[in-house]
Structure formats: C-alpha cells, structure tokens
Amino acid sequence: MHKIKLPWNSLGLVAVLLALVLFFSVSSEYFFTGVTFRTLANQIPTLTVIAVGMTYVLLIAGIDLSVGSVMALCSAVMGVVIADMGMPLPVAIAAGLVSGLLAGLVNGAVSARWAIPSFVVTLGMLEIARGGAYLVTNSETRYLGSAVEVIGSPIAALGVSPALILAILVVIIAQFVLSKTVFGRYMIAIGTNEEAVRLTGINPVPWKILVFSLCGLLAGLGGVFQLGYLQTADPNAGIGLELSAIAAVVIGGTSLAGGRGSVVNTFIGVLIIAVIQTGLAQMGVSEPSKRIITGAVIIAAVLFDQFREPVGKWLGARLSRE
Amino acid sequence: MHKIKLPWNSLGLVAVLLALVLFFSVSSEYFFTGVTFRTLANQIPTLTVIAVGMTYVLLIAGIDLSVGSVMALCSAVMGVVIADMGMPLPVAIAAGLVSGLLAGLVNGAVSARWAIPSFVVTLGMLEIARGGAYLVTNSETRYLGSAVEVIGSPIAALGVSPALILAILVVIIAQFVLSKTVFGRYMIAIGTNEEAVRLTGINPVPWKILVFSLCGLLAGLGGVFQLGYLQTADPNAGIGLELSAIAAVVIGGTSLAGGRGSVVNTFIGVLIIAVIQTGLAQMGVSEPSKRIITGAVIIAAVLFDQFREPVGKWLGARLSRE
Amino acid sequence: MYKSFASPVLTNLDLDILPGEIHALMGSNGAGKSTLCNLITGIHPPNAGNMEFDGQPHAPATLKAAETIGIQMVMQELNLFPTLSVAENLSFSSLGGRAGLINHSSVVERARHMLAQLEMDDMDPETPVSALGVGHQQLIEIARAISQDVKLLILDEPTASLTDPQIETLFKRLNAMREKGVSVIYISHRMDEIARIADRVSVLRDGELVATLAIADAAPDTIVNLMAGELPEQDEHSSHKTSAETSAEVLLRVEGLSVAGSIDNVSFDIRAGEVLGIGGLIGSGRTELLRAIFGADKASGGRLKFASDGLSSSRLMQSPREAIAAGIGLVVEDRKDQGLLLGDTISSNICLGQLQGLSNRAGVIAADKEAAMATDAAQELQIKYDDLQQPVTQLSGGNQQKVLIARWLLNDLPILLFDEPTRGVDARAKASIQALLRELAAKGKAVVVVSSETDELIKVSDRILVMSNGRHAGEFNAADVTEEQLLEASFKHYSKAQHA
Amino acid sequence: ACGSEQPASTETAAPDAEKPVRVALIMKSLANEFFINMADGARAHQAENGGYELVVNGIKNESDLAQQVSLVEQMMATRVNVIVIAPADSKGLLPVVKRAMDEGIVVVNIDNKFDNAILADMGIRVPFVGPDNREGAKLVGDALAAKLEAGDQVAIIGGIPGAFNAQQRQLGFEDAMQAANMEVVSTQAADWEQAKAASVAGAILVENPELAAILAANDSMALGAVAAVRQAGKTDDVLVVGFDNISAANDLVQSGEMLATADQFGDQLAVFGIEYALQILASGDIPEDRKTPIELITK
Numbered sequence A, B: 001m002h003k004i005k006l007p008w009n010s011l012g013l014v015a016v017l018l019a020l021v022l023f024f025s026v027s028s029e030y031f032f033t034g035v036t037f038r039t040l041a042n043q044i045p046t047l048t049v050i051a052v053g054m055t056y057v058l059l060i061a062g063i064d065l066s067v068g069s070v071m072a073l074c075s076a077v078m079g080v081v082i083a084d085m086g087m088p089l090p091v092a093i094a095a096g097l098v099s100g101l102l103a104g105l106v107n108g109a110v111s112a113r114w115a116i117p118s119f120v121v122t123l124g125m126l127e128i129a130r131g132g133a134y135l136v137t138n139s140e141t142r143y144l145g146s147a148v149e150v151i152g153s154p155i156a157a158l159g160v161s162p163a164l165i166l167a168i169l170v171v172i173i174a175q176f177v178l179s180k181t182v183f184g185r186y187m188i189a190i191g192t193n194e195e196a197v198r199l200t201g202i203n204p205v206p207w208k209i210l211v212f213s214l215c216g217l218l219a220g221l222g223g224v225f226q227l228g229y230l231q232t233a234d235p236n237a238g239i240g241l242e243l244s245a246i247a248a249v250v251i252g253g254t255s256l257a258g259g260r261g262s263v264v265n266t267f268i269g270v271l272i273i274a275v276i277q278t279g280l281a282q283m284g285v286s287e288p289s290k291r292i293i294t295g296a297v298i299i300a301a302v303l304f305d306q307f308r309e310p311v312g313k314w315l316g317a318r319l320s321r322e
Numbered sequence C: 001m002y003k004s005f006a007s008p009v010l011t012n013l014d015l016d017i018l019p020g021e022i023h024a025l026m027g028s029n030g031a032g033k034s035t036l037c038n039l040i041t042g043i044h045p046p047n048a049g050n051m052e053f054d055g056q057p058h059a060p061a062t063l064k065a066a067e068t069i070g071i072q073m074v075m076q077e078l079n080l081f082p083t084l085s086v087a088e089n090l091s092f093s094s095l096g097g098r099a100g101l102i103n104h105s106s107v108v109e110r111a112r113h114m115l116a117q118l119e120m121d122d123m124d125p126e127t128p129v130s131a132l133g134v135g136h137q138q139l140i141e142i143a144r145a146i147s148q149d150v151k152l153l154i155l156d157e158p159t160a161s162l163t164d165p166q167i168e169t170l171f172k173r174l175n176a177m178r179e180k181g182v183s184v185i186y187i188s189h190r191m192d193e194i195a196r197i198a199d200r201v202s203v204l205r206d207g208e209l210v211a212t213l214a215i216a217d218a219a220p221d222t223i224v225n226l227m228a229g230e231l232p233e234q235d236e237h238s239s240h241k242t243s244a245e246t247s248a249e250v251l252l253r254v255e256g257l258s259v260a261g262s263i264d265n266v267s268f269d270i271r272a273g274e275v276l277g278i279g280g281l282i283g284s285g286r287t288e289l290l291r292a293i294f295g296a297d298k299a300s301g302g303r304l305k306f307a308s309d310g311l312s313s314s315r316l317m318q319s320p321r322e323a324i325a326a327g328i329g330l331v332v333e334d335r336k337d338q339g340l341l342l343g344d345t346i347s348s349n350i351c352l353g354q355l356q357g358l359s360n361r362a363g364v365i366a367a368d369k370e371a372a373m374a375t376d377a378a379q380e381l382q383i384k385y386d387d388l389q390q391p392v393t394q395l396s397g398g399n400q401q402k403v404l405i406a407r408w409l410l411n412d413l414p415i416l417l418f419d420e421p422t423r424g425v426d427a428r429a430k431a432s433i434q435a436l437l438r439e440l441a442a443k444g445k446a447v448v449v450v451s452s453e454t455d456e457l458i459k460v461s462d463r464i465l466v467m468s469n470g471r472h473a474g475e476f477n478a479a480d481v482t483e484e485q486l487l488e489a490s491f492k493h494y495s496k497a498q499h500a
Numbered sequence D: 001a002c003g004s005e006q007p008a009s010t011e012t013a014a015p016d017a018e019k020p021v022r023v024a025l026i027m028k029s030l031a032n033e034f035f036i037n038m039a040d041g042a043r044a045h046q047a048e049n050g051g052y053e054l055v056v057n058g059i060k061n062e063s064d065l066a067q068q069v070s071l072v073e074q075m076m077a078t079r080v081n082v083i084v085i086a087p088a089d090s091k092g093l094l095p096v097v098k099r100a101m102d103e104g105i106v107v108v109n110i111d112n113k114f115d116n117a118i119l120a121d122m123g124i125r126v127p128f129v130g131p132d133n134r135e136g137a138k139l140v141g142d143a144l145a146a147k148l149e150a151g152d153q154v155a156i157i158g159g160i161p162g163a164f165n166a167q168q169r170q171l172g173f174e175d176a177m178q179a180a181n182m183e184v185v186s187t188q189a190a191d192w193e194q195a196k197a198a199s200v201a202g203a204i205l206v207e208n209p210e211l212a213a214i215l216a217a218n219d220s221m222a223l224g225a226v227a228a229v230r231q232a233g234k235t236d237d238v239l240v241v242g243f244d245n246i247s248a249a250n251d252l253v254q255s256g257e258m259l260a261t262a263d264q265f266g267d268q269l270a271v272f273g274i275e276y277a278l279q280i281l282a283s284g285d286i287p288e289d290r291k292t293p294i295e296l297i298t299k
C-alpha cells in the first residue's frame, strides 16, 4: 500500500557511485582491492556523521558553516583532557561531545531565538570555535597515540572499526528518525513552511535549536572519530570541511531550500566524494587536474542525478518485467 | 513625493560601523588617523566589487562559492599575460576580465539551464577555477612590479587609487541598477518568486545567466584590483574569500533566501569586516582572541541590525523634531 | 482535447467560446477547470486535441505566446511579488523605459489608471504588495489582466476573496468589455454571480464537458445536478439557530482588542453552540482580528476572558500554541503561504498537528494510525484525491482548502475561527462546509466565520458582527438582517476616518 | 588481495623481479612553488636514473592532516615500496607511518622532521633528510640584524598557528632578533597568505610608525608585506625578509625591495629522500639523518 520511494530516488546516485568505482578500477590496478576499501572505511566516518548533521540543518532550511571548526574544537578539548589533564578516554569523549553540543546549542539558540540567518551565526561560530581550539591547545598539536587507538582500529571479530560501525549506525538512526518520527516530520514541515507550522500551534524554535544542537553534537562525534583516526588532536583540523559536508548533502539531493532530503543519499554523497579523492590520489594525477576533475565530477553527479527519475522508472520497469 | 527609504535601513549598520570605529579609536591611538584610512582604502576594493556581485547572486536566491577561485584565476591569467607573454596591461586586464566573465557564464548557464542548485555548480567551479589558476601559472607566483602599479597607487589629484574609485563607482552603479532599472526589478522578482516571473511571460533563465556572468566579471575585476594592490599574481589567492564576501552581503541585510537586498548596505558590510580586521591587527591581539572577537562581532552586527527599524524610527523622530 | 497528469484530468473536451460573450465554467473542485485554462494559455501542453483561436490554429508554447495574441488570465492562486510595489506588480512585464530604466512616474501613473478601473483610487500605488490583504492582492491581479489589450480574458475564481462592492465594480468592467467584443471565460463557484453575469454556462465533471447551456436555461438546481448530482440536503438551519438573545454560554469574551495599525478597540462575545459571522469590506481588519485572538500576531491592547475560568482572569494569547491550549483554532485565509506544506503529502498536511498523539513515547509515528486518521478525515470532508501520499500541490484549490480544514477538525477544539473557509470551494463542497459549520455549532462548539459573501454570512451565522476600518460597526441577528444593513455598517467608519 | 593477512615484510619489502620499485612522494601541497620544485626535482631524477615508478601527491590545504593521513593510506593500498613524505604535522602523521612501516614499506622523512619523542616512544626510526628551519630562519634574521641597529623595532608575520614550520621559523627569527637586541613589537599570524599578510602588515605599520623591519615566515607573506610597505610609502624605511626563495621573491630581492630570503633547495630535498630510500631498500640498514643546506639569498 505504501509507496517505497527511496530506492528509485537513490538510484541515480548509486549509478554515479558505481560508474566512478568502475572508472577507477579500470584506470588503476590497485583501486578495486580490499586495502582501498579498508582505507576508505577509515576515512569516511568523520565526514559521514558531520554530513548527517548537516542534512538535518539543511532540511530545516538552515546552514551550519561551523562544523569544521567545531570538530577541531572538540578534538582539541579531548586532546587536552587526555594529554594535559591525564584523564581517561571516556571522560575525554564526554567532554568533546559536550563541547560540540554546546556550540550547536549556541548556533541554534541565537539563530532561532532572534531569527538571525543561521549562515551568519554559524559563520561567527566558525571563527569563535577555531579561536577556541587554538586557545585550549595553545596552538599546539597533541599526540595521543595508543590512548585513542581503540576508536579507529578494527574490531577483530568484525574487521571494521568502532568508528565506522557507529557512523553507519548514525546514518541508519538518522534516516529512521527523519522518516518515521514526529521530529522528522517537524523538520520537513519547518523546512517547507515554518509559518504554517507555527500557526498549527507547534513552536518551531525548540525544534530548530534541537537540530543545530544535534549538528554540533555530530560535529563533536566527528571530532572523536578524527581523533581515533589520526591519534592526534590538531587545532587546525577540518578547515573547509563545511564545504565538503554541504557538498555531500547536496550531491545526495537534499535541497538547500529545506523541506526535502534523505540521510541515506547523503551517505552516498559522502562515498562519492571519498571515492573521487581516493581514486585521483591513487592515480597520482597532478594537482590542477585533480581540482578540475573533482569540480567537474561534482557538477556531473548532480546533473546526472537530475535524470534519476526517468532512469529510475526505466530501470524499475525493466526489473519488474523480469 | 518619493519616499527615501534607504537611510533608515542603513542606519543600524552605520551605527555598528561607527561603534567599531569609535571602539578602535579609543583602544589604539593610531587607529583614527589618515594612514589607517589609506590602508583600508587600499584593501577594500577587491572585496567590495566581489561582494557587489555576490549581492546580485544572493538577490536571485543563488549563491556563488567560486568567486575566490575565479579571482585567483583571473589574476593568474593577467600575471601570465604580462610576465610570460610580455603584453601590455590593458590586454592583460581584458584577458582577466574575460576569464571571469566566462567562468560566471558557465556557472549561470549550467545552473539556470539545467536547474541545478547554484551551490553545487559554483562549488564545482571553485575547484575548476583553482585548478585553472595552478595550470596557467604552473603554481608559481608572478611578481609584476611596476607594470601594474598604476591600478593601486593614488592618483595625485585625488589622493585615492583608481581601484578605490572604480570600486565605489561599481557600488553606485550597481545600486542604481538594482533600484532603478528593469533588470533590478527582475532580480528581485526572480528572487521572490521565480515561477511567477515565468508566468508573467518573462523567461528568467537569461537574466539569471546575466547575474552569474556579472558576478564572474566582478570577481575578475576584483582580481585586477588584487593584482594592483599586491603587484603579484598568486594562484593561491582568495582561498575562503567566498565566505568573507557572503558575510559582507549578509551583514548588509541581504537575504540568503533572495528577493531583498541593497548594494549600499553590502558596502557597509565590507567596511565593517575591514575595520574589524584592521583594528584587531593594529591592537596586535593574539590569534585566538582575534578569531573569537571577529566571530562575535559578525553575529553582534547582524543582531544589532535586527533592531534597526525601531532604532531608525526613534532617530528619525528625533531628527525631524529638531 | 485530452490532458493527463498522474491520471487523466481532461478527456474529450469540446468547447467553443463566442466573441463578446461571458462564458461561465462550472464544476466541482478538481473537475478540471483550471487545467483547461492552463491548456488555453500554454502553461501546460495538451496530450491530444487541438484548439483554434480567432480562426487560427492555437497551440501556444508559453503563456507569453498566448498573451501576445490577446489572451489574458487571472490565475486561481496569487502570483505577485510581495517585495515590489503595487505599481510595479501591475506593470511587471512592461516596466521598461529608455535604456532599461524604470520610468517611475509613468509606471505609477499607469497603475493609478489601472486601479481606477476597479475603483481603487485610494490605494497608494507605491505600497509594497506584502502590506496588502489577500483581497486587495486579488484585485491587483485582476487589474493587471483587464488593463491589457485583450481578446479573451480568463478569470479563474476572481471573486473568491472579494466583497460585494468590489464584485459590483468588477462586473461593471466586465459588462463594458463584453460590449467591446471581448470574450471572457469566467470560473466561479458562486451560483448567483453566474446568473447575473454569464451568457452561457459550461459544466465540467471529472474532466468531461457535461453540457453547455444558455444562461436562461441554467437554473442553479440544473447546474448543480449536472455538476455532481444532488446537493446535500439543505437543513432548515435557521430553525436551529440560537437567537441572539438566548443565554448560550459565553466561551470567550473579547474586550477592547486592538492591534497597532489595523484593529481598534473591538469587543464581542463568542458563544458555545453558535456561529458568529464576521463581515466587512476588504482590509477592514477581519483577518487581523482573528489572528490577534489566535496569538498569531501580537495584540497591542485588550483582553480575552475565557469561560473555563469563569470569565474572570484575562489575558492575551502570546502564541498560536497557547491559543490552542486555551481551546482556540484558526483556519487561515491564505492557505498557500500560511497554511499548507506545499512540498509535502496530503496525509502529512492533514495530520501535522496530531503527530504527537499518533506516536509512541519515543516519538515514532504509527504509520497505520496516521494513514487511517488521514483517510477518515479526507473522507469526512470528501476530499478528492488519488493517493494520500500525493503532494498536496496536485490537489485542486478547493480540495487544498479542505485539507486545511481537516487538519483543524482533528484538534477538536471548543472555539474554531474560520477565515474565508469557503474561498475557492465548489457549490457542493461549500454547502457541505457550511453544513459542517452549523453542525459544529450544534455540537456545542463556538464557531467564528469571516466571509466576504454576505449571503453566506446570513445563511450560516446566528449573529453577524460587521467590521469597518478596524472597528466594530455593529452586531446583527442573522435571522432578520438584510444585506443592505450589513453593507451600510461596513462603510460606517470609513467616512469618519477620512474626515478626522 | 589483502596484504595484511600475510606477514607483510615478505610480501612488500622485497620488490618483485618483474615489477619495478614504486616510490610515493607525499607532500604538503602541490599548489606551492616550493613543493612543485620538489616534485619536479624528483621527476627529473626518476627520468635520469630510472629503475623505479614515481607517484606524486600533495594535499589541498597545507594544514589538512587528515587528508595527508589518508594519502598515506591510499599509497599503502597501491602497494608502494617506498614513501617519501614531507609531513603536514610532525606528530599527527606518525601513527599511519608506523602502520606503513609495519607493512614493510620504507619511509623517509623530508622537509619537516618527525617528533623525536614520539619516534622513540613508538620504537621506530625514520631517517630525515632536510633543512633545519629554525637555523635557516636565524640565518635570515641575522642578515637582517646586520642592517639594523640594536633596539630597532621589528615585527614578525607567522604562518598558520601551530604549524611546525611556522613555529620553527618564528623561533629562528626570535633567536636572531634576541641575539641582536632588536625589539619585536608585534607577532601576528597571516596563515601563509599573501593578502592576509598585506592587511596585517598594513595595520602593524600604522600602529608602529618607527618600525624598521618585517620578518615573514614565508615568501608569499613577504610579498604581501612588501605591498603594504610600498603602499605606506615606506619602502626605504622598512626592510622585509622572507623564506623559501620562490621566484617572485627572488625578483624582489634582486630589485632590492626585499632584503633576504632563504633557499632550502626543494628540488634536491626529494631527490636525497628518494636516494636514501632506495639505499635502504637495497641494503636494509637505516642511515643517519641528513641535514640539507639552507642558503641565504640576498642581492
């Protein structure tokens, strides 16, 4: 009875992803190997969770430019808690996540409460959180070594790291929340017509604050993963990350105007970005070509995705005939 | 008979600007001097013209992330035309401006023609133009020296540089176009309700392409000014400039959702950003504090500007009483 | 002619419009009237069939193409630019003077002229459209269309949010145009208008042309029968009405309510089991009044006293949320901007306010409960849809209105405010909404209805309050008031205001 | 085909007879003249001597540690035998470098030295080929001090806060200024960027009318400082020094608008690194660190 729309919506994106994988596999003998995929698996958790938070923010027609800085702030806090204060990892993680949550809360509270464009508020936070990261670390990278290794190293039984498992869990839960819960509906509704939501007796302000707080929290979680991956707390981490995150979300078809989006597609967007980067690096193409190709593929992916509906229908028809 | 609306709209911003100038004048004995203002006058032309282009783009509910890269590409082209090909300045300027125009044209054509979010297209262009800048310069900065000095050095009779004069002319013309011409009305209309424009029998596509082309052209002009200012063509120039430009525009009260904005206020936004940067650098505050203060002031400026209407009315009432 | 979206909308339609006639198009919501007009004006292409206009084959590729050969349309939904001025909206496609500059004075001058045609001389052409109510916005759209050099004018529910005096003016214009040989396609759900203005009537049902009749042969009953079969049984509602003197319980007492710039010191009672109608001219402040009671806008003064605490304590609503908690609901006037989630499904739109109740403690929505709730609500209001998961934008205007009403009925609040609830709703649905309003009152609810249709007000209300220029201009017992009395009251405070 | 399941050293360390040795050169950036020179030097070396395949990669943003770590991983995935790396961070790259070494990949450190304490902690040795940035900066600073008088006011414009080279060069400048009794009136970061440096230098010049010199931690920023000095009309009063000897800066040194810069011979850096690595691959023993020369460039 219910129409399952997702598969055909994701189809264009999956096709782009597969085409890229195919292309790189043909171009580079090393691409289609377990090692490459393990490498990818190490890289994507951070961008994944941050892009999930960004998906929610874009859904309510906001934007969060501060994610890269907030991530750096959170890993800075964790680094200092472990290296300078000698606290155990769980305490550090808690401190990091709380920092992220607070930064997000401020973003949300200021923008929702005073109706200031989130672009401006989070641009301010981009500077503030970066300053904070420099402040707490005194602009010095902290090396943490084995203290944080557990986050990023594969669990023997599963062959994948806790970071990746958590990141995928975040994707699944976030998609579930978006499509099945009251909160998800409210996000879509606020992104579509905030005034209508208000006039239906639902105060959009707390929900918006919640969304930004979650985005901050997920940036913090991204910081945790980054820490596990690099075993280093670097106050300069994540410069420009906001653009990659937004790119992943938008490639995934979420509208910048709000009201429409999918977390799963965001994840495919993250994979597309990661595959392009990895593939080009493995081919060792020159920096100018790398830039030009990356740019062209981003545009092409979205362009191709425009045609996902016709392509989806066509494929759907084919499949059902068989 | 005509209502003059602008002054009261700009009032909150002007107040913020004056407050900043006052603050820095008190904090630093050298701030309120001719030298500071000459320094500022040298710095602002580039950001000013780029922010003007961005104002138009935001007005039609688009965004252009590629301005920084396009500016770098244009100055790279000019640098190579002068230094490697030995051509005279006017030829170089023409080549630079044409490069900018073309980049903008591509942005506009791709996004308007295929209805792809301009965020994605210009994000792609951000990479492509940067790659192009590396390509033409072979990633080497070109020193041009006196060949380009004329652009940035003060004209004796006036005491200000051609760059500043041109930049201010651009502001005036762009504000005039916005408020007095059909093109200006179309931009506002496209930004508020593109579908309605189409239904009025006006095809919005060419107008949108025009806006993006202009934004590219102005990024190219920004490149010309940058070249005159630094006398070097640096392929790494303008990284992150898109955020500064958007910040200036948004501080100036232009809505990211399109349909509402003012070029003059954008210019005040540029001044606010430039004054914060210069003031903080003169005070020599530490990098973390610099970041935190900058972020806080950006938010505060917009927050304060929210109250511009009441403040404006109050002041208006006062003034008219006297 | 044939047109299909998800499912066929128009099938095998043959229709001709004679020069110099006003041809009414009638049909229930979703019958395909707007779609037909979209085909004629080139907004959508037909899937099959052909048209002829002025002896030439007619297949406009765009609206522009249709306009150049003299076809103008006022669409059902507003298409204005809120940040631009009235004058600029009126001349939007011909703003240009020399060198692309706007010829400000001639644009304003032209605007005055265009406004004068609809006797709106007192409107400042330089006001931004966003400052106008829906009714005025609709007039702007009409003024824009009729001022062009036009051979065929299409008006898609032009009077939906107009009050009687404006309708009179519009009809005067239309008659004058007819004399000059202009053809008009006139879509309306108001039977009385059709009888007064149209030469012939065509009735659509489910995308098929059922009949074309000369107006003389088109008694309302005939048309209604052609449209959709029988009207719901009209109960003799006036007998159910509580008379104004009855001591029905006062649920809400509004005292001295004021809103800066639009409402001045308005007091009245809202009683259980009663329909209170609110009449008045466009811009008289009716919408503002409801919004202020509901907490959607800040009131600048006044009190609300609730029966729940013995009419003793008094407060103003600070937000719609608070108003709902206090038992007040508002069905807004501008469904597109303030009511519906246009990108979302029918079901989401209906259930938006009920999600908390449809979900478990973790906030997960029970999909089956939601579907059941939406289906029930849609059936109760006879919404015409293919699938509840369809975007609400695919519904016809009238059905969209019903979706909005359905949302509020689910809340089951004691006090319901309706702002133009039957705007753009077909005769059958209108009758059923009117019956619904009565029914709600009969169940003991307090119902407040703002309507621009005087006959509707008289028909559906127990008491009628007339607003004039933001002020209370009298209350009447609906059983014995005349249209003239109401009209007189609506002008009451304007002349004074001008002299002051 | 996963390498890690077998004892790695047997699989990767000894190059196959038919497959040539694969060398990955990983740099901080490929958009910066210094690293371009480095890459060009390596390519020239490979063309001349042959015997190995070369893959060159750089990150997009000089401080993006994460991207460089993933580059190392990607090179591991393509089963290179040798990684020659100019690390973006002296600490943050070590975990992944250790993993690479555990898989039998030979790693040589160039340009920016890994942190000794952590190397010791991990129990690995990575040979370093490169200049001492602090010493180089001191060289430049000393050349400047020779033109000034004790007590003169100077300002330092630094790179991205926390970047290793930024810190080393700043320290070197400070060493020289302290030794010559100069007064450092302002130290500010300009993130390696020319335009930012111009604006910071402009402000410093206003605030310190007596300023005698600006020391910039790289040449891009020095170019910005020169522009600011020129616009303040103080070309004759304020000396500017930089670091890296990019060609534009070299032009300025020759024209006299900049006093000095330092050349680290980037083209040779990578070549030495590759030679070291090939040597280790052949013999198995790890040579001592090799300090490459830094040359002071003046007119």
Ligand SMILES: Nc1ncnc2c1ncn2[C@@H]1O[C@H](COP(=O)(O)OP(=O)(O)OP(=O)(O)O)[C@@H](O)[C@H]1O
Binding pocket: C005, C006, C009, C027, C028, C029, C030, C031, C032, C033, C034, C035, C036, C076, C393, C394, C395, C396, C397, C398, C399, C424, C425, C426
């Ligand atoms: N863009 C669209 N996509 C799919 N279906 C559509 C679309 N537009 C209209 N429809 C469907 O076509 C049918 C006819 O709609 P139309 O708007 O022509 O009705 P109408 O007679 O004008 O009704 P109303 O009196 O309510 O305005 C409706 O069932 C509607 O759901």
Ligand SMILES: Nc1ncnc2c1ncn2[C@@H]1O[C@H](COP(=O)(O)OP(=O)(O)OP(=O)(O)O)[C@@H](O)[C@H]1O
Binding pocket: C130, C131, C132, C133, C134, C135, C136, C161, C261, C262, C280, C281, C282, C283, C284, C285, C286, C287, C288, C289, C333, C452
């Ligand atoms: N957003 C606004 N800004 C300024 N003035 C407004 C605004 N909305 C309404 N008004 C003015 O307030 C007055 C009351 O308008 P309101 O919409 O309440 O009238 P109404 O009787 O409901 O008429 P309509 O039939 O047009 O809805 C009018 O003069 C109108 O122009």
Ligand SMILES: [Mg+2]
Binding pocket: C033, C034, C035, C076, C156, C396, C397
């Ligand atoms: Mg219709």
Ligand SMILES: [Mg+2]
Binding pocket: C133, C134, C286, C287, C288, C333, C419
């Ligand atoms: Mg109203």
